Amino acid sequence: MLKFKNKFLFFIVPIIIGIQSCQLLKSISKSDNNINVSTQPTKQEYLDTNYNNEIDTLTVNKEELTELKPDESILPNDDNNNSTINIDTTGIIEEFLNDSSLFSRTYRDISHFKNRNYSSGYYIAEDSRTAKGSGVLAQLDSLVNEKFYKKYYFESDPAKLNIYNYSSNEIPEFTDSVYNMRIERLNLFTPFNLTYNEHVKSFIKTYAVKRRKLTSLMLGLKEIYFPLFEEVLDKYNMPLELKYLPVVESALNPTAGSRAGAKGLWQFMYNTGKVYGLQSNSLVDDRFDPYKSTEAAAKHLKDLYEIYGTWDLALAAYNSGPGNVNRAIRAAGGVKDYWAIWPFLPKETRGYVPAFIAVNYIFNYASEHNIYPMDPGILYNDIDSVSVHDVLSFDQISEFLNIDMDDLRFLNPAYKQGIIPATSDRTYILRLPREKIGQFLENETSIYNFKSSKGIEKEKLLAQIKKAKERTIHIVKSGENLGLIARKYRTTVGRIKRLNRMRSSRIYPGQKLIVYVGQRDNTNLTISKKSKSKGKFKYHTIKQGDTLWDLSQKYNASISQIRKWNGIRNSHRLKPGEKLIVGKKG
Known part of the structure; x- marks a missing residue:
């Protein structure tokens, strides 16, 4: 204030x-x-x-x-x-x-307008290391392979936008004093501390020179997403400049994913998304939903701002997590300033705020760099939604309403397999071009019963939904082995290994395993249901140096029996803390 x-x-x-x-x-x-x-x-x-x-x-x-x-x-x-x-x-x-x-x-003597460090004779070398290997570049490149963009995004006539009369292939370059002055202008009207330095310069070069065609693409995509972002940010009384954050996070690609497992426009991790109401399963992932994820992101950012008191630190915490930011603050002597803690942040986060500043700059000065938006083919106000009350596939919608499949996927990225698992008790939202809404509402029942050319009928869809519901993800805990996990889900070790393409039975804490809840194959297990129901097992918690031979001698059981009880078929390296069945009680 x-x-x-x-x-x-x-x-x-x-x-x-x-x-x-x-x-x-x-x-x-x-x-x-x-x-x-x-x-x-x-x-x-x-x-x-x-x-x-x-x-x-x-x-x-x-x-x-x-x-x-x-x-x-x-x-x-x-x-x-x-x-x-x-x-x-x-x-x-x-x-x-x-x-x-x-x-x-x-008024250049006033501190806000004075180019303190970047006079016309001064040159600042960009820190290309900041951008090199950054997730920002990977997300930009992810746009190249999107079918929807390839079909609908074409460069619009820049004649009206080219107020500087650049030639078509001209790439303007400016001195550091110009970059600094422009960012100072933007800084006058934002609660963020927009600063120009070598790290910011590196990302400006990325967007304005090295990836300028993808920048044109994003300038077109903003016509679809920025009205949504601004509406939600205004609802929560948050700075509208936060609309630039998904440009850094996902390059405005609604199906973007990171190596760490973050998904969607706002790049939510699974657990963080769950905290803010984003549900994920085999058919639907709310992290890909632009509307739900934007609501969740606004709430998350607001919470982070209340913790740190500055938007710069809130952005850093959004990217790397509060734990990393807290450690960096302690390492910097308790100073709550982004640039003070910058050296102590993870490498990816060190480039995060500079990239955010660069996006602020390039989206406000695109024409000065001879960069113009590419027509997105559809605008925010041309999209509308309907409620779906019964199970429905994209094939049925596409053929009945004559909508291109890529269009449906682009407008509804949350449905990962092209199936909307709606029921009378739980409805889902379907987004369509506005001109198709009336046709859907008039023929809703017929669409539900429509048999597409691929033969996907309601019975098959229900079977797929049932199968997807049986599938779940198990996160391995310390001390667990495949045998214990198989018994928990009434399945077999072999099936778990096949589903996860595992060559050995070795697992580690935090590992995610695909498992299906089903009827266990008792032929592969020695312990009977009767003895299991009574819980008459002997367990041994592995200590450092334990071997199967040691356990067989201690509990008077053969090595082969211990292997069968615990689903160990090959040589097995015992891990401290792991629990193994070593016999029956009494």
Whole structure:
């Protein structure tokens, strides 16, 4: 709040002074509207005084100045140094205030406008290591393989947007003073601390030069997603600049996934998504749903902001988790400042906020870099939704409503297998092009009963849903082995190994295993149901150095029996803390 007040004062005080000066000059001009100027500078002198050594704008294959040109209508005429100027003070002040670049140069001694570190003769080398290997680059590249984008995204005519008359293949380059000044402008109107440095420069180069075609793609995608983001952020009274976060997280790819297992536009991990109400199973993953995940992300970010008190640290915690941020704060001596804790953050998070700043910059100055949005083929307001009350497949919807399958997948990325497992008790949302909504509502019952060319009928869909419900994910805990897990889910060790393509029986804590709950094959187990129901087992907790031979001698059981009881078929390395059945009680 204090930062905003300071910015407001810096901006409003010159306006008040200007208005008072305007009134004074007007009162003087009433007696003499024509003012003779005997020492008037020439236009060239004016340019030298106000623009030289201030901002140099260079472009590839272009030498002339293309940024922050003076308004010649307010420049003195250099044809005659003793010429008479008719001064309209109100017009001058209006031009002055409207031209933010002239305003910033005039008040360059004010800290917010002064290029403290990046004068025209100063060059800052980008830190390419920050971007190299970053997940940001992987998400950008993920857009290349999206079928929907390949079909519908084409470059629009930039004639109306190309206000700088760049050639089609021209890649503009700017000095550090220009980058710094532009980011300072953006910083005036945001609660984030937008800073320009070598790390930010590296990501600006990524978006503006190295991946500029993908930047065009994202500029088009924002027409689909930004209205949604802004609506939700406004609902929770959060900074609208957070809409740029999914650009960093997923490159606005709704089906994006990371190596760590994060999914969707906002890249939710499984457990974090579950905390905020995002459900995941074999058929539906809410993390891919743009609407549900945006709601969850807003709540999560709001919680993080309440913990740390600054949006920069909230972003860092969103990326790496509060634990990593807390450790970095302790390592920095308790200072709650992103750039102070920057050296102590994980490598990926060190590039996270710089990438966020770079996205803020490039989305506001895309045309200055000769980058223009690509037509997304559909806009946010062209999408509507209906409730589905019965099981339905994308094949049925696509054929009955004559909608391309890729379009359906793009609009409904949460349905991983193209099946909507709706029932009368639990409905699901289907998103369609607005012009198809009426057709769906008029033929809803017929669509449910429609048999597609692939022969997917309701009975088959129900069978797939039942199979998916039987499937679950087991996270291995310390001390568990495949034998214990198989008994828990009434299945066999062999089946678990086949489902997970395992060559051996070795597992480790935290490992995720696909298992199906079903009737256990008792022929592979020695222990009877009767003895199991009574719980008459002897267990041994493995200690360091234990072997199957030691256990067989201690509990008077053969090695082969211990292997059968615990589903161990090959040589097995015992892990400390693991529990094995070693016999029956009594």
